[in-house]
């Protein structure tokens with residue numbers, strides 16, 4: 048369970064790490080929010096964080112169904128048409144994606160220490176390429192990448208599919224889930240990691256209701272606050288600047 052002090056008892060040792068992408072490594076959730084606000088305004092409705100919490104982390108079509116059903120606009124706009132409509136706007140925004148604070152330092156540290164790391168994102172290939180086009184060198188440090196349109200990902204988060212697929216693709220084959228630490232920002236992602244039997248550090252947006260924190264093993268305000276030795280991982284040699 049989450050511990051407000053940030054310390055983690057009885058966890059680890061961790062040997063492998065899986066990173067979520069949107070809202071965790073990249074500041075891209077704001078783009079989805081912006082576009083969804085624009086679309087809902089047309090129906091005189093507003094987008095709020097209780098709806099955001101239900102959509103974030105999911106595969107595009109799964110999130111789209113939640114969007115049109117929860118807002119009551121499904122008679123006017125199908126999930127498929129919603130995806131078509133938001134696509135042009137997202138394609139303009141994604142190439143500007145920025146790295147979240149602390150993400151580069153943590154990825155580079157774990158890679159330098161020989162800890163196998165990978166990415167597991169609900170994003171499909173086309174969006175992944177747009178979002179990471181300015182960050183290729185950093186993402187190349189991932190041993191592998193599992194995307195939302197991967198054939199092994201039958202169902203999006205909170206299904207464990209994506210994290211189990213990611214665990215299988217490390218060097219030497221399937222890694223014991225108990226030795227894997229997942230970093231996530233979304234309620235669906237935290238639940239997917241727990242459903243896969245893994246430990247999870249949540250770095251939620253401050254606007255997300257704190258009741259969603261309870262499922263995580265550790266909750267941090269920023270990746271800058273992560274202390275690798277809490278999890279039996281090699282410590283940073285110099286404090287964050």
Ligand SMILES: O=P(O)(O)OC[C@H](O)CO
Pocket residue numbers: 067068069070079102103104105106167168169170171233236
């Ligand atoms: O948070 P991610 O990286 O799994 O991405 C999921 C969607 O693309 C955005 O919520």
Ligand SMILES: [Mg+2]
Pocket residue numbers: 067068069070071103104231232233236
């Ligand atoms: Mg995310």
